[in-house]
Amino acid sequence: YTVLKSTLHSKPYPPGPPSLPILGVASIHPRTEFWKTYAEWGRKYGVNGLISFHILGRRMAVLNSAADAANLLTKRSAIYSDRPFPTMAGLLMRREKSIFYISYNERFKMYRKLMHRSFNPSAAQMYWETQEREARILVDNIIKFPESLVKHLRRNAASVIMQIAYGYPVTRNDDHFVVTAEEHMRIGEISQPQYRLEYSMAGAPGKWIVDSLPFLRFLPEWFPAAGFKSQARQWREEMYSQFVEPHTWVKQQMAAGTAVPSFTSELLRSSNGPPTDVEGEDLILWAAGGLYAAGADTTVSAATTFFFAMMMYPAIQNRAQAEVDAFLAAENRLPTLHDQAAFPYLGCVIKEVFRWAPATPIGLFHCTSQSDTYNRFSIPAKTTVIANIYAMMHDEDVYPDPFVFDPERFMGSSPQADPRECVFGFGRRVCAGQNLAETTLWIQICLSLLTVNISKAVDEHGKTIEPEVAFTTAIVSHVKPFSYQITPRSETAISLLRQTLQDVV
Numbered sequence: 001y002t003v004l005k006s007t008l009h010s011k012p013y014p015p016g017p018p019s020l021p022i023l024g025v026a027s028i029h030p031r032t033e034f035w036k037t038y039a040e041w042g043r044k045y046g047v048n049g050l051i052s053f054h055i056l057g058r059r060m061a062v063l064n065s066a067a068d069a070a071n072l073l074t075k076r077s078a079i080y081s082d083r084p085f086p087t088m089a090g091l092l093m094r095r096e097k098s099i100f101y102i103s104y105n106e107r108f109k110m111y112r113k114l115m116h117r118s119f120n121p122s123a124a125q126m127y128w129e130t131q132e133r134e135a136r137i138l139v140d141n142i143i144k145f146p147e148s149l150v151k152h153l154r155r156n157a158a159s160v161i162m163q164i165a166y167g168y169p170v171t172r173n174d175d176h177f178v179v180t181a182e183e184h185m186r187i188g189e190i191s192q193p194q195y196r197l198e199y200s201m202a203g204a205p206g207k208w209i210v211d212s213l214p215f216l217r218f219l220p221e222w223f224p225a226a227g228f229k230s231q232a233r234q235w236r237e238e239m240y241s242q243f244v245e246p247h248t249w250v251k252q253q254m255a256a257g258t259a260v261p262s263f264t265s266e267l268l269r270s271s272n273g274p275p276t277d278v279e280g281e282d283l284i285l286w287a288a289g290g291l292y293a294a295g296a297d298t299t300v301s302a303a304t305t306f307f308f309a310m311m312m313y314p315a316i317q318n319r320a321q322a323e324v325d326a327f328l329a330a331e332n333r334l335p336t337l338h339d340q341a342a343f344p345y346l347g348c349v350i351k352e353v354f355r356w357a358p359a360t361p362i363g364l365f366h367c368t369s370q371s372d373t374y375n376r377f378s379i380p381a382k383t384t385v386i387a388n389i390y391a392m393m394h395d396e397d398v399y400p401d402p403f404v405f406d407p408e409r410f411m412g413s414s415p416q417a418d419p420r421e422c423v424f425g426f427g428r429r430v431c432a433g434q435n436l437a438e439t440t441l442w443i444q445i446c447l448s449l450l451t452v453n454i455s456k457a458v459d460e461h462g463k464t465i466e467p468e469v470a471f472t473t474a475i476v477s478h479v480k481p482f483s484y485q486i487t488p489r490s491e492t493a494i495s496l497l498r499q500t501l502q503d504v505v
């Protein structure tokens, strides 16, 4: 059908790898780190990296260059700002109001307005105290229990997000709200049904026959082969209650006069926010509900990459530590988010963390709302459009020696392009929490550099264990588990840290 359509078209689709009728590239599509394959296909078959292909009839276009992403996703955002909407994980689970799935419509614009009001760089300063306090708790935990580094990073990200979204402090690893939010991410909030991804029970390809044969959705729930319908209903209800429970908690806190300022409480309270009638409240509930899935895992991925990179590049760790040590010596206090400008090298380290191993290598998929023509190619309506952020961040023309972790790229009189222009996505769907992500990471990284060293682990014969540089395949990709050693440093910084933590208690 697609082939026929292509031949009938006056303009061809962008070129792509060899493809079979019906199956498309399904048989040659890799299961892991397919962003590397997309980059390769872009070089082999593409026009400046632009390629397209289909999988089981669904047309996909991959943008391997930042220029194409800017030209289409940003400059033509009126056409390129929808999201693909899968049958099982989207339609049957009624996720059309989810910030990840919602089309580019009036309700979507309201979400973005609410998030912008609360998360723009100046408004987001209201969360700085929380981010700073949580970062101090994080570092204290890392010093005490270094073997659980990633667990601490997870708990920290969860706690920061839950406080931003609901003013809800997470004090235990088995916190009810966090456990259910994690479970629902696994079910499928940012699942992409074309792929086998970690967080995609609802979106796993081939798992739900209704994704291939959408008309089956009309079967009644009791029909023998329609088990997917009751599963969808159960997940839909569970995921909805995951949004309702913390929202209701905020309302109880507000009624009792004990609510701390948060995204939800400020909007429920604000006179110039949306009217808090049933409809307005539903908007706030769905906007806040997406924050955990969007912000927790991504932040953990970037923070873990930071520790991994510092372990792999000790000279860079030393140089970043020299900068934070000089601040401590001059000021005799711990840095806060107000001090960001005093750490130029640290700023470059963070940019390089974003570039070297982008947390979302293929971003979140966009979808065209109408057909378009780009250069001499046709991009039909309902094409899934993938920005290959990984490829853009490893483009040798933009970043020479792209696999080397080198913050100096961003220094001097002709710095290389700022990765933040790409790693947070594009156009009207660009990450709504970019500033929050950057500040959370900044304070975590700054305090970690001051207080701990990370180095490669040593085996029982005293031999250094060389870690593999390997990443998981998922919408949010993580460096694979690695051995390391963490040791405390700077007694002055640690005693200042413990002092401030006591003040908090």
Ligand code: HEM
Pocket: 099, 100, 161, 290, 291, 294, 295, 296, 298, 299, 302, 359, 360, 363, 364, 365, 366, 423, 424, 425, 426, 427, 428, 429, 430, 431, 432, 433, 434, 436, 437
């Ligand atoms: C290192 C951390 C993060 C990275 C790398 C990241 C990256 C991204 C990317 C690539 C997208 C998709 C953009 C597109 O479709 O073009 C996105 C969307 C989004 N992000 Fe982030 N993000 C991070 C942290 C956060 C945080 C902390 C929050 C909120 C507190 C957040 C909230 C969102 C939301 C709500 C969306 C959906 C926007 C939409 O569909 O309109 N993100 N993010």
